[in-house]
Amino acid sequence: KAGVTQxxxxxxxxxxxxxxxxxxxxxxxxxxSWYQQTPGQGLQFLFEYFSETQRNxxxxxxxxxxxxxxxxxxxxxxxxxxxGDSALYLCASSRATLAGDVGELFFGEGSRxxxx
Amino acid sequence: xxxxxxxxxxxxxSEEAFLTINCTYTATGYPSLFWYVQYPGEGLQLLLKATxxxxxxxxxxxxxxxxxxxxxxxxxKGSVQVSDSAVYFCALSDGSGGSNYKLTxxxxxxxxxxx
Numbered sequence: 001k002a003g004v005t006q007x008x009x010x011x012x013x014x015x016x017x018x019x020x021x022x023x024x025x026x027x028x029x030x031x032x033s034w035y036q037q038t039p040g041q042g043l044q045f046l047f048e049y050f051s052e053t054q055r056n057x058x059x060x061x062x063x064x065x066x067x068x069x070x071x072x073x074x075x076x077x078x079x080x081x082x083x084g085d086s087a088l089y090l091c092a093s094s095r096a097t098l099a100g101d102v103g104e105l106f107f108g109e110g111s112r113x114x115x116x
Numbered sequence: 117x118x119x120x121x122x123x124x125x126x127x128x129x130s131e132e133a134f135l136t137i138n139c140t141y142t143a144t145g146y147p148s149l150f151w152y153v154q155y156p157g158e159g160l161q162l163l164l165k166a167t168x169x170x171x172x173x174x175x176x177x178x179x180x181x182x183x184x185x186x187x188x189x190x191x192x193k194g195s196v197q198v199s200d201s202a203v204y205f206c207a208l209s210d211g212s213g214g215s216n217y218k219l220t221x222x223x224x225x226x227x228x229x230x231x
Contacts, residue, residue: 003159004159031217033217033218033219035219035221042221042222042223042224043205043207043219043221043224044221045218045219045220048217048218055217056217056218058218090159090160092160092217094217104162104165105152105160105162105217105219106159106161107159107160107161108159109158109159110159
């Protein structure tokens with residue numbers, strides 16, 4: 001069974017540019033979450049999507065946005081990049097249900113963004 | 117807001133030693149608690165979980181008990197192996213927004229086990 005796939009794995013951007021990261025969840029998983037991992041702040045929740053709707057959002061500025069498509073694939077976008085946006089961006093999928101359950105998150109290996 | 121505090125690393129042990137990684141949390145209500153592990157070169161994966169007070173999660177010889185009175189979820193293993201070398205993350209979910217997939221993580225503890 002294929003795992004969570006994130007693309008691209010590595011990318012370098014300059015300040016002011018924007019970036020789009022992609023995540024393909026495990027087949028059958030309906031929930032996709034995004035996390036930012038940095039040495040200083042650790043793992044921080046960005047947002048979660050379920051059935052194309054944003055179900056939860058973390059404390060990040062509006063420059064960070066995301067969406068989910070009907071096939072559960074998800075993208076996140078960061079506009080007007082800042083040096084502090086350099087991080088490993090992790091996507092996680094889960095089977096989830098409409099009622100919500102305490103399930104397991106399956107993480108991808110991440111997209112490492114460097115902003116110069 | 118929610119927070120998770122876990123012991124600073126790195127932790128270095130010899131094979132077959134006893135492991136404890138402390139984790140305490142602050143949250144409203146009754147959160148679910150998790151330990152995730154990140155092996156070198158791999159993504160995070162769930163190690164164990166507990167969803168209510170006094171629950172014990174266990175997997176691969178690791179155990180953690182949900183202690184509401186001390187707001188703790190310490191990870192233990194009786195005899196570690198070299199293959200247990202990894203970064204361990206304690207996390208919680210408070211179910212806000214109707215979802216249990218918004219996790220608050222601790223900073224992670226790097227464990228190195230020497231033969």
